[in-house]
Amino acid sequence: MDVGLIGLGHMGAGMATNILEAGHGLTVYNRTRGKAESLVNKGARSAANFSDACRGEAVITMLADDHAVESVVYGDGGLLSSLRKGATHISCSTISVALSERLAADHAAVGQRFVAAPVFGRPDAAAAGKLFVVAAGAPDAMAAVQPILDAVGQKTVVVSKTPKAANLVKLSGNFLIASVIESLGEAIALVSKGGVDKQLYLEILTSTLFSAPVYKTYGALIANGNFEPAGFAAPLGQKDIRLTLAAAEELRVPLPLASLLRDRFLTLLATGGEKLDWSAIGQLAARDAGADAP
Template sequence: MEVGFIGLGAMGSAMASNLLRAGHAVRGWNRSGSAGIDGILMVPDPADAFQAEVVFTMLSDDAAVREVLIEPGVLAKARPNAVHVVTATISVELVRELIAAHEEAKLGYVSAPVLGRPDAAASAQLNILTGGKAPAVEKARPLLEVLGRKLWHMGDDPVQANAAKIAVNMMITMAIEAMAEAVVLTESTGLDRGTFFDLILNTLFGSRSYESYSAHIAAGEYEPGFKARLGLKDLRLAAALAGETDRSLPMLDAVRARMAETVDAGMGESDWSAMADFTINRSEKPS
């Protein structure tokens, strides 16, 4: 199949490479103007990528989507009946705008945010949340199955997939903060954090998020897999979604404030689990 791929950062390049290895013809475009990937045809304009049958975008945030796709009017130049698959975590507000824009341009639209870090993308072990009308989802399905271990269909409304992804990322930050606060308590008695994590992982908290991020916290190493500044962006998306229904989410408010403190402390380019470092080593009780 002819595939376009816009956004060839750590995640996008791994995903595009897997599509290429699966035998698909991939044309790519990247904002950085990087040299690209062997075997991928790099095109000079995003509209050129939209001449493919199915186009993936992995852009970092709402602003990037607007800059690359909406403001230049790329959708109006797209191949007729192409399907656009948006794999990044963006706001529900923007998703609704994109749905309307794709309907006007007579293009298919699929929300397909992914669960997984660049290593999972490289090994095609992503979990992919899909939302969209059946014809568009089914056209993209063979490609999505190349990229992930499992597809999780959230509903016919693309917004539902984005809401699920935002909620998952919110819950991951809550898990990171929960482990950090537990370390503050247990280390106050001299208990080694590795011993404590061994306990929780093998009893009540043996989930993937706890396993992955406890390793970062135990080692005190926060090399970026998913950067803290992007984690803060996703928590802002969660707060905005909660605000639509005027609901109070106190845990969300707490982790959003703590992630903001982490970024403000100069750790925005570190892994988002660096929030634990801020809680354990840098925060002080208000006087």
């Protein structure tokens, strides 16, 4: 396929490399042009603007938030005005349910297709082509873009014909990850202040009760205090919890833990955590307890 990709951050760059290695034609765009150089050396074309990235069968957006996606879709030369009829916008960004619903309607109104395909996985998984893709869209659109999703992920799960459902699943997943981070941080603070070695405690947890990768990955980050460089920055974590709460309010579903997590992220950001990984909320319990940092 001939596709475009807009957004070459930690996740987008790895996805782009795997799309090229799968043999697809690729045009890339990023506000910081220098981020495209290594991909151009691998065979990608560099787009001078949004519209240049929209000349193929599909375009992927992997951007930070609703505002960034809106600027690419609705701005001058954006996707709505540049994609040809029948082409597909694949949104891999973690965005609000409301924006996903709006994008689906607006693309359909001009004869374009829209697939929501947010992903689970950190930058190392993106680089290795091992992301898990949660996708939703019309069956014909899904069939058309499946080769691209296969290139970036190890598994794609189609959850609905309605794109916004994929975004709801993604937000709920990030809420659960943040809940694990908070609970790990509290538990590690407790046993550490009681004199138990953090590394030994983590080994006990992950070899018995909690062997899932999320506990191993984030437990190690918390125990080691390894929050820089950020694989997923704290402001993005705060954004995802805010969007989860917005979706919950719309559906009238109380999420008491999400409200707690919102405040934990605000505390982290208010105390200088802007550049830290979102797992840094896991150090707040130790700070509250007056314990030494990891």
